[in-house]
Amino acid sequence: xxxxxxxxxxxxxxxxxxxxxxxxxxxxxxxxxxxxxxxxxxxxxxxxxxxxxxxxxxxxxxxxxxxxxxxxxxxxxxxxxxxxxxxxxxxxxxxxxxxxxxxxxxxxxxxxxxxxxxxxxxxxxxxxxxxxxxxxxxxxxxxxxxxxxxxxxxxxxxxxxxxxxxxxxxxxxxxxxxxxxxxxxxxxxxxxxxxxxxxxxxxxxxxxxxxxxxxxxxxxxxxxxxxxxxxxxxxxxxxxxxxxxxxxxxxxxxxxxxxxxxxxxxxxxxxxxxxxxxxxxxxxxxxxxxxxxxxxxxxxxxxxxxxxxxxxxxxxxxxxxxxxxxxxxxxxxxxxxxxxxxxxxxxxxxxxxxxxxxxxxxxxxxxxxxxxxxxxxxxxxxxxxxxxxxxxxxxxxxxxx
Numbered sequence: 001x002x003x004x005x006x007x008x009x010x011x012x013x014x015x016x017x018x019x020x021x022x023x024x025x026x027x028x029x030x031x032x033x034x035x036x037x038x039x040x041x042x043x044x045x046x047x048x049x050x051x052x053x054x055x056x057x058x059x060x061x062x063x064x065x066x067x068x069x070x071x072x073x074x075x076x077x078x079x080x081x082x083x084x085x086x087x088x089x090x091x092x093x094x095x096x097x098x099x100x101x102x103x104x105x106x107x108x109x110x111x112x113x114x115x116x117x118x119x120x121x122x123x124x125x126x127x128x129x130x131x132x133x134x135x136x137x138x139x140x141x142x143x144x145x146x147x148x149x150x151x152x153x154x155x156x157x158x159x160x161x162x163x164x165x166x167x168x169x170x171x172x173x174x175x176x177x178x179x180x181x182x183x184x185x186x187x188x189x190x191x192x193x194x195x196x197x198x199x200x201x202x203x204x205x206x207x208x209x210x211x212x213x214x215x216x217x218x219x220x221x222x223x224x225x226x227x228x229x230x231x232x233x234x235x236x237x238x239x240x241x242x243x244x245x246x247x248x249x250x251x252x253x254x255x256x257x258x259x260x261x262x263x264x265x266x267x268x269x270x271x272x273x274x275x276x277x278x279x280x281x282x283x284x285x286x287x288x289x290x291x292x293x294x295x296x297x298x299x300x301x302x303x304x305x306x307x308x309x310x311x312x313x314x315x316x317x318x319x320x321x322x323x324x325x326x327x328x329x330x331x332x333x334x335x336x337x338x339x340x341x342x343x344x345x346x347x348x349x350x351x352x353x354x355x356x357x358x359x360x361x362x363x364x365x366x367x368x369x370x371x372x373x374x375x376x377x378x379x380x381x382x383x384x385x386x387x388x389x390x391x392x393x394x395x396x397x398x399x400x401x
Contacts, residue, residue, distance in 0.1 A: 004055060007048075008162050012059040017080050017127040024119045026087045030054055032249035036163060037092040038223035039214060041273055043167035050086045050093065053162055058083040060154035063180050064147055074144065077129050081137035081148045085155060087114055088138075090246045091253035095224045099231055102296060103242035109149055111135050146190040151332040152179075152200070160206050163214060171209035174202055186340050191333035200332045200343050201350070207329060208353045212360050216322070222275050222366050225320045230257055230266030233315075237262040276318060279376035279395045280365035280383075284325070286390035287363045291383050294321055302382065310378035312371050319379075320364040325357045367395075 002019055003011045014022060021027055030051035040046040061082035065075045088108040090096040097108055106113075115121055115131040124131050136142065140149030147154055157176055164172025182196040192200055214220075231253070234240060238260055248256070257267035269275065284292065294302065299319050307314040330344040330353075344350045365383075367375035372395035379385070385392050 006052065006055060006059070008158070008165055009056055009059050012055050013062075014055075014058070017076050017123065017129060018058055018083050020123045020126070021080060021083055021120070024123060026114060026120055027051070027054070027083065029247070029249060030086060030089075032251060033086075033089060033091060033093060034250055035093065035159070036167070036214075037095045037220075037250075038227060038270075039163075039167070039217065039220045041223050041275075042217050042219045043169075043214070046163070046167045048162060048166045050089060053159055054083050054086050056158035056162060057085060057148075057155050060157050060176065060180065061147060063176075064154055064183055067180050067183050068185060070144065073128060076127060077134055078137055078144050078147060080124060080127075080129060081134050081145075082154060084111065084115070084120070084134065085109065085138050085148055087111055087120075091248040091250050092224075092227060095227050096231055096245075096253075098296065099228060099235070100242070100246045103235065104246060109139050111138055143185055143188045143190065150190060151329055152183075152190060152192065152203070156203065156207070156329070160203070160210060163210060164206075167214055169210070169213055171213060172206050174206050175199065179203070184335070186333070186335065189333055189340070191335055191340055194335045194338070197334050197336065197343070197346055200329075200334050201347055203332070204327065204329050204343070204350060204353050207327075208356060211357070216360070218278065218281070218362070218364065219275065221320055221364060222278070222318075223270060223273075225318045225364075225366060226266060226276060227270060229315065229318060230263050230270070233266070234260060234263045276366035277369045277372045277395060278364055278393070279317075279367045279372040280363070280379045280385070281393040282363045282385055283390040283392070284358055284361040284363075285388065286385050286392045287321075288384055288386075291321060291363065292324060306365065306375065306379045306382045309382055310371070310374045312367070312375060316367050316371050317375055317379075318364075318366040319383075320366065322361065322363075325354070325361050327354055327357060330354070372396075 002014045006012045031049050033050045035048045035050050035053050036046045061079050088111040090100045112135040115135045121131050137145045137148050160172040178199050182192045182199055184191055184193045257263040303317045303319050304314055307317045330350045332343040333340050334343055336346055365379040376394035376396050
């Protein structure tokens with residue numbers, strides 16, 4: 001058994017299939033994919049990787065399986081899934097996820113192709129594990145799949161604490177021990193045992209605070225949107241295959257962006273933190289529902305329309321609509337008076353957090369600083385933003401009616 005020193009969990013004991021998987025190229029690649037991608041442009045110490053996060057998820061999965069009394073090959077399959085749950089991520093993690101989904105038709109947790117053949121498949125087979133079963137667990141299928149990807153998974157338990165630790169913010173702290181000791185299986189579903197409504201609420205509070213201060217920080221959102229647009233130009237203007245793009249590391253992607261004329265300027269802006277500015281920053285109630293729920297094609301069409309109205313180059317306008325607010329953790333199952341209930345049915349706090357989420361929601365329109373006022377005025381008109389009692393901030397400072 002090997003023991004690996006971890007910044008969050010102290011020592012992580014690695015044995016069996018996990019020990020052999022660690023040396024696989026697909027897992028080692030995660031050393032070079034940062035966990036928080038563009039967030040590190042806001043929090044300089046947020047340089048931790050998906051490799052160390054994967055180790056943490058593996059560690060917590062082992063503790064959860066002990067609590068649930070699961071052992072043998074079933075436990076090994078879950079621990080393998082925990083360690084491999086992020087191998088499907090592209091460079092910069094979630095920031096390129098939409099591109100990969102549109103180009104290749106798969107989500108990052110669909111790793112059946114990665115496990116179907118090659119080194120990972122050979123390691124799993126050598127330990128008597130079915131690659132399809134492990135891939136299904138990564139996708140959250142079955143009662144034990146909920147441990148890896150569900151409302152109350154060990155992925156979330158690790159990244160909240162790890163991200164808070166490395167950014168230095170005090171908001172992501174949750175009680176791992178209490179959560180893990182409270183886990184139970186009821187009729188094939190993962191739940192928290194009697195008396196743990198507050199335990200479940202603590203995860204929602206931590207996630208809500210981390211969303212507001214870290215994950216949805218406006219600077220990270222601007223940088224992430226810029227990265228997505230320049231990556232799309234890279235794939236459109238070069239012969240880089242989407243499959244090759246999806247297997248790059250962060251540094252490999254940045255090097256590719258620097259090499260091509262179509263993307264060199266965008267790469268330089270990201271590398272030097274020379275970011276676009278907010279031309280519009282609008283609350284949810286000021287934004288038409290058709291814009292809130294706009295898909296990728298509609299967003300790009302609106303960007304073109306705003307650019308034409310403003311008389312600026314199309315690539316000088318970025319529309320960032322986060323989609324409708326959601327809180328999947330509110331569906332966590334908790335046992336109350338012997339019955340399994342959804343957390344939102346039992347907790348008044350959930351309603352308050354959902355209201356706060358709506359209040360914090362913002363639509364952004366971004367542009368180079370020298371064009372932000374012009375783009376802001378055009379965006380207000382094209383998007384038909386109506387402030388009413390809501391707030392719409394523009395770079396020009398114009399009142400919005």
